Amino acid sequence: MINKPLVTRYEGNPILTKHDIPYAVETVHNAGATKIDDQYILLFRSHLRNGRSIIGIARSDDGYTFKADHRPFMVPSTEKEFAIHEEYGVEDPRICTIGDEHFITYSAYSRFGVRIGLAKTRDFKTVERVSLISQADMRNIVVFPDTFNGRYARLDRPHSEINPWCIWLSWSPDLVHWGDSVPVIQPVPYHWDEMKIGPGATPIKTARGWLNIYHGVFPTMDGSVYRLGVALHDLADPAKVLGVADDWILSPEDPWELTGYVHNVVFTCGAIAEDDGTVKIYWGGADTVMCVGVANIDDLVDLCLKKTRPPLS
Ligand code: BMA
Numbered sequence: 001m002i003n004k005p006l007v008t009r010y011e012g013n014p015i016l017t018k019h020d021i022p023y024a025v026e027t028v029h030n031a032g033a034t035k036i037d038d039q040y041i042l043l044f045r046s047h048l049r050n051g052r053s054i055i056g057i058a059r060s061d062d063g064y065t066f067k068a069d070h071r072p073f074m075v076p077s078t079e080k081e082f083a084i085h086e087e088y089g090v091e092d093p094r095i096c097t098i099g100d101e102h103f104i105t106y107s108a109y110s111r112f113g114v115r116i117g118l119a120k121t122r123d124f125k126t127v128e129r130v131s132l133i134s135q136a137d138m139r140n141i142v143v144f145p146d147t148f149n150g151r152y153a154r155l156d157r158p159h160s161e162i163n164p165w166c167i168w169l170s171w172s173p174d175l176v177h178w179g180d181s182v183p184v185i186q187p188v189p190y191h192w193d194e195m196k197i198g199p200g201a202t203p204i205k206t207a208r209g210w211l212n213i214y215h216g217v218f219p220t221m222d223g224s225v226y227r228l229g230v231a232l233h234d235l236a237d238p239a240k241v242l243g244v245a246d247d248w249i250l251s252p253e254d255p256w257e258l259t260g261y262v263h264n265v266v267f268t269c270g271a272i273a274e275d276d277g278t279v280k281i282y283w284g285g286a287d288t289v290m291c292v293g294v295a296n297i298d299d300l301v302d303l304c305l306k307k308t309r310p311p312l313s
Contacts, residue, residue, distance in 0.1 A: 006296075016042070028056070031282050043056070140157045153172075154170050210234075226264065231245065267287070
């Protein structure tokens with residue numbers, strides 16, 4: 001089939017909506033994901049009725065049917081150092097599992113802008129704030145679940161008027177202090193990601209490189225369209241980009257992706273690689289519901305390498 005989609009949407013989408021949550025929320029979206037001992041975990045963002053966000057948790061045995069806990073997992077902190085930066089809410093968590101620790105990077109909003117917080121958990125029952133790991137204004141940070149010559153690496157997304165909304169890569173000895181930042185992928189003019197790009201899911205290690213599933217935005221007369229794309233980073237040096245796919249892999253299509261809290265949005269914060277060579281990609285539809293789809297990892301890597309465009313144009 002010429003139009004065979006790269007990502008096959010689950011027929012039971014959306015997999016989580018506000019009606020599945022045992023406390024009052026208006027949206028369920030942009031979830032980070034991980035799998036521990038055959039249990040799938042989603043940390044999802046929800047808008048409250050005051051328009052600010054909190055983070056909930058849902059668990060599943062098969063990756064499709066999730067049950068949310070009775071309480072939110074993270075709400076704005078009351079600890080002095082964090083409270084001042086989480087006043088307007090916590091958003092868009094990503095999970096990076098290293099050994100038996102699960103690190104969560106999340107957007108912390110306040111009157112001072114948006115920063116990225118780092119939290120950690122071992123059991124997804126309790127969670128501990130570690131540090132704020134960026135200045136304002138930064139959102140969308142994903143940490144590679146590995147070290148490179150003893151250093152951690154992350155993809156981040158600073159912004160300037162001269163060089164807007166690129167994906168950069170930064171290094172750290174301890175996950176708290178970051179530097180040696182370099183731009184790695186830029187939007188391409190008059191392309192599906194021309195307005196801005198940002199890190200999406202925690203990168204996935206494959207035999208041919210780190211698979212980076214990111215989001216790209218295109219401005220239209222009817223507002224912006226958020227889509228997903230893929231890039232491949234070198235296994236030993238993730239600052240080296242081996243290929244960026246020219247085509248998007250997922251675009252808003254289902255009714256709950258086309259309309260909702262923000263229309264025309266598919267936005268990912270997490271994907272889970274399975275032993276059979278597939279990946280379950282989780283995405284928020286229209287900032288309102290959670291969806292899942294399955295792709296073949298080799299197909300995504302092929303797209304990065306065979307239908308490629310320059311990372312920095
Ligand atoms: C981005 C973030 C995401 C959101 C997206 C679409 O800037 O706010 O959390 O999903 O816009 O509204």
